[in-house]
Amino acid sequence: MKIAFSPCPNDTFVFHAWVHGLIPGAPELDVMYADIDITNGLAANPTPDTPEVMKISYAALPWVLEDYALLPCGGALGRGCGPLVLTEEGLTDPAVLAGRRVAVPSERSTAYLLFRLWAAQNVPGGVGEIVVMPFHEIMPAVRDGKIDAGLVIHEARFTYQNYGLNMLTDLGNWWEGDTGLPIPLGAIIARRTLDLKAIEGWIRASVEHAWANPEMTRDYVMCHAQELAPEVAQAHIDLYVNKFTADLGEDGYAAIATLLNRAAEEGLVPKIDPALLR
Structure with missing residues (x-):
């Protein structure tokens, strides 16, 4: 079975057991390691060679739910565990972003939807140019004055201070305060033609195996996170692998529907059929 997920510590932690043949009855995996921007595109335009199971952004779901x-x-x-909006030091008023250039890692990401929803409430007149930029280039670009602000995710929560940057807002805190719901970041999708219950069981078994045997995952996790210190990789896992990783539950589904419905109202994504979410 072909699968695509990122080399980030949370994904390699979650899928370690299945990738290494430790889940009884689960098929062997052919793994493609790819950033979420790539898998978002693959899912939106699937071919016979597109992986059957993928990690994508929740923000990309409206374009793929017919097939996945x-x-x-x-x-x-x-x-x-929300995305951050970073600026140069000393800037604390969101109004400073009015008409400014903001770098984002993707326009089909939960981070981008949260940013646009937050800006609609907090930036008079709206931001200026949105510049899509590879994730690893955003913080240096803000530091060097090439861009006015940057939207960052993942391990940047733990490293932005190293660039002398200021956190203008934590979009996760804003979202949770505004809705009372958790933040939907990365979704696991599978082709609708497959045995979805079986795949769900294998993934859940892999998650539970990792929680029960974290030491077994470390070499695999660090092999794909070579630029991260072990303590940063562990902090990444602790933050992003949680009860919602084992099961979305009612709060999880409510968070997903709220995000996508609000984004659709703002014209950021197509409207979804609620029946396709479950």
């Missing part, structure tokens, strides 16, 4: 089903486990959704 959302699975209730394996993804990234939680609290206290």
